[in-house]
Amino acid sequence: MVSSVNQPRPLALTDLMRPHPRGMPVTLVLLTLNGVVFALMLASGGGLLHAVNEVSLAWGAGFGPATQDHQWWRLFTAMFVHFGVMHLALNLWALWDIGRVVERAYGSLRIGGIYVVSGLVGNLASLxxxxxxxxxxxxxxAIFGLYGALVVFLWRERRLIERREFRWVMGASALFPLLMLVFGLWIPEIDNAAHAGGLLAGALLGCGTAPRWDPGRSTPAYPPWWSGLLLTAGVLALLLCMPDPPYRFGEEVQARAAIQRFLQEERKIHQRWDVLMDFRQGEQLSFDQMAEQVDRQITAAYQQSFAQLSAVQPVSAVPSQQALSELQAYAALRSEAASKLAEGLRAHDQEKIDQAMMQARNAAAQARKSPAQALPAPVSP
Incomplete structure (x- = not known):
């Protein structure tokens, strides 16, 4: 008769799936952090149901030209950026469902490492x-990485698990990521690259870090060096396959900021013009006084705006290049028209005044076709 004292204790998966909150601190921290970031995004103008790209990028979402423009930290921050409450809810549910099991199986330190590294590799694959x-x-x-680690753990400890329970849990753990990858073939919003990259990274990390559940042993299931070597080789392959960015994101940000400043100044110029027109129509300004005010408040403002727009010289083909060039041309034409208008006012030359106003109207009409923003036409004095 063989004694059962030295036999391995059967692994109760039901115990792993019902941990006390104290037994899953990292999972709870990750759940909270994802929720808090989403709430802060909403407070800063993000959409409840749909993403607002400007807000998502401001909070660290991944985007090739931005990440490759010396913003590699986006590979990490993108793990906590979600595009709507449904996106967040599905991920939080999956994280709760898988995180509590993996944290009990691997421990808090290991699940934290698997989550972060899998998320980084997944985001790199997506890039x-x-x-x-x-x-x-x-x-x-990152969540797919936890599924990969759990599958490795279950397979490693399959002899300690009751067969029916093993088939049920193993099937569910493998089926969910497989179905999501299949859905991703038809649904473009699903990032299959991030899912597959995270899944493989988590499986390799699980091979190297999964603890044994045999009584009295806690050594890794497999030698850690080979899984680490494969993971490193995969990351290097991704870095070598990374496409060149079509433009530098920092230059696009500068171009958009310059355009926004110009449009704000344009509104101020038109307010000044309206005030001048009111004074002129009320006969509170003579032609000479009107000419002086046009030079000071209109011509000089357009010259300054043109100089500010011209100071932005993107080296790469940024998306805002066309709008920037068109507004530069618009500012130059309006500056020239304002200067001619002042000359016509001083000379009391109505024909020259009319020509200057026509040039200003033509510039405004042309600018309305710009992708930047429609601009109002000036009113004749």
């Missing part, structure tokens, strides 16, 4: 595949 095609974010790459 290689998506490039500049989409803004990406979400915890799913």
């Amino acid at each position: 290689v595949v998506q490039g500049n095609q989409a803004v990406s974010g979400g915890a799913s790459g």
